[in-house]
Amino acid sequence: MSLTIYRKAHFNAAHRLYRKDWSDEKNDEVFGKCNNPNYHGHNYQLIVGITGEIDKETGYLIDIKILKQIIKEEVEDALDHKNLNLDVPEFKELNPTMENIAVVIWNKLRKKIDPKYDISVKLFETPRNFATYTG
């Protein structure tokens, strides 16, 4: 038996893909226009999945109001209307690719959600490019 519930959220942020220890030429070669030193940005869309068992009493797997609040505090308040490179501690030394953002979000949620549940994160950087991470 496998039951998962999902909650969508979103945040709008600026970022730049590059490595400080690489030359401009190498950053341009690898990251192309994503390496604009003045940043660009995205409407990130996030889908968090929680897998577990139904609570027979309530019929809920997890109270989605509580999940919504955890996502707000851990993800939206931390990332929305932010410059990921400059404003978010996790990306001070980590390139904010969609892959790394998905992993960072998963790690933040993992600390706040009961270990009896499995967690999945789907992160859309654009409607055509997205990533999933399941820990």
Place this chain on the structure above:
Amino acid sequence: MSLTIYRKAHFNAAHRLYRKDWSDEKNDEVFGKCNNPNYHGHNYQLIVGITGEIDKETGYLIDIKILKQIIKEEVEDALDHKNLNLDVPEFKELNPTMENIAVVIWNKLRKKIDPKYDISVKLFETPRNFATYTG
């Protein structure tokens, strides 16, 4: 090798989340505005997945016209334009949360679909809240 085909369907229904054996205060505390005694409602969207092997002769995993008809009879005719609490026998004693609705739909489909196929159900209660159940 894993091949799955999917078919979308939808139904519009009213429901109320509560337990008859709880006080109004406890129902309000747990289910919040979903406990409106006059009901509220949703456009539920359903995606049924069928996993199996391709029939070499037809190139079909399953004839989607037949799957569409089973979904119509088992789900749409039973739930569309209904009050889940009052009109649907499965929810007479079962809280119609999206989790329980997903399980009920899966059980109804399981009885009608050849056991050689695996079944998955994804149920959207809103565009932001949804559930999957795979039995």
Place this chain on the structure above:
Amino acid sequence: MSLTIYRKAHFNAAHRLYRKDWSDEKNDEVFGKCNNPNYHGHNYQLIVGITGEIDKETGYLIDIKILKQIIKEEVEDALDHKNLNLDVPEFKELNPTMENIAVVIWNKLRKKIDPKYDISVKLFETPRNFATYTG
């Protein structure tokens, strides 16, 4: 010159289409399964358009935070998780068709928004059925 800004919102509600002064037979004939006496429901999606001129100082036509707040107070707080027939005064004697709901929402917004702006309301009852009203 015509500039319009739009804001999306949504609410989930139950309703029933019928006239108290008609027989059950006539209500069934005209409103079909929408006349379920136990109600059914929808995820209504709303798009409010505001037409006017750009404020040269801010670059805003209207502050969308203020518009969002007006929509929350006038529409979402009034209609979300409600039974339109039983819980909403405007529909005590008015059939809650999507046409009438669109007109009711427009009238509520018109009272709260500066008359220098034109207002449009687009209301989705389902992804396939919707209405627009421009006063």
Place this chain on the structure above:
Amino acid sequence: MSLTIYRKAHFNAAHRLYRKDWSDEKNDEVFGKCNNPNYHGHNYQLIVGITGEIDKETGYLIDIKILKQIIKEEVEDALDHKNLNLDVPEFKELNPTMENIAVVIWNKLRKKIDPKYDISVKLFETPRNFATYTG
């Protein structure tokens, strides 16, 4: 008779809403979190409409391949993966609100498209906030 054809496009950009001649306090009061000095960003989605008459010979109102190319050169090449405030000349002294971006795009397209056609621009800053401009 009114016939319009539409073409969708998109660009991802960073921006900040503020006025250089205002204090930080006033910018925060008016523009809120959109005034992050480190910028934030969006996946802007654009829909360009062209109104005119069908060319009886081809059955086209306008060759959409040509329209696509004009949008690429005038909008996507100019705005995609850019910081609107720092990289785009039109916003050096103009606040890059969605209203102003829509007007700037319309003006750029107007210069490149035969005056026998009317032009409309619909610009989504997010899926919930968007603007239309028709000149």
Place this chain on the structure above:
Amino acid sequence: MSLTIYRKAHFNAAHRLYRKDWSDEKNDEVFGKCNNPNYHGHNYQLIVGITGEIDKETGYLIDIKILKQIIKEEVEDALDHKNLNLDVPEFKELNPTMENIAVVIWNKLRKKIDPKYDISVKLFETPRNFATYTG
């Protein structure tokens, strides 16, 4: 006062853009890969708008069940799973561009819908290319 209701529909069809009286070279030059002599195809999505006044008795502008049936008979039965060039009489001598298809659909609906209503047709050839026609 302006009230419009909309109904979505869809049909899947093959077509080829070309003129019989042009050389292959000219057809290729003007219509590019849309001139494949073996045809290609689309999932066309249609939105029909009907503008008029609310019937005070029912609260309907028009009974959407009747509109749905007219669209089925006039559009879906005529165009779905068809080759527009070979199977549909209206395109025997008319190039099935999205502009011409929109006009043909509008003309077919106009004959079946009470002249007290205005009609609009929005036709998506792809999610990025679409047309509107209002007669």
Place this chain on the structure above:
Amino acid sequence: MSLTIYRKAHFNAAHRLYRKDWSDEKNDEVFGKCNNPNYHGHNYQLIVGITGEIDKETGYLIDIKILKQIIKEEVEDALDHKNLNLDVPEFKELNPTMENIAVVIWNKLRKKIDPKYDISVKLFETPRNFATYTG
């Protein structure tokens, strides 16, 4: 640990479902209106998933620009604006059902993508009918 990145693409094609070795009656019985001898068509939407590990140096699982180019060459150039039955060698003797198209695309991609990555293919024939194949 499981990380997957996804890239969307699309192609528009004509096809016909039938077996040359069956009578017209049997083809009609099994494939219904999909057996139109003049073909019909679809806007196919494709989502390719690549599963693997993050490259610590770049923060990429795979460079999505390279994946996009492989999809263009192997899928879009081969299938877009084509008649699947007549123009595409893989379907000369294979019925172009969505199941078979998904398998053909997966096989084409598998040859071009480093075996250290797992591949999944999700293919939408319409917004309501789709298939996934994971090899």
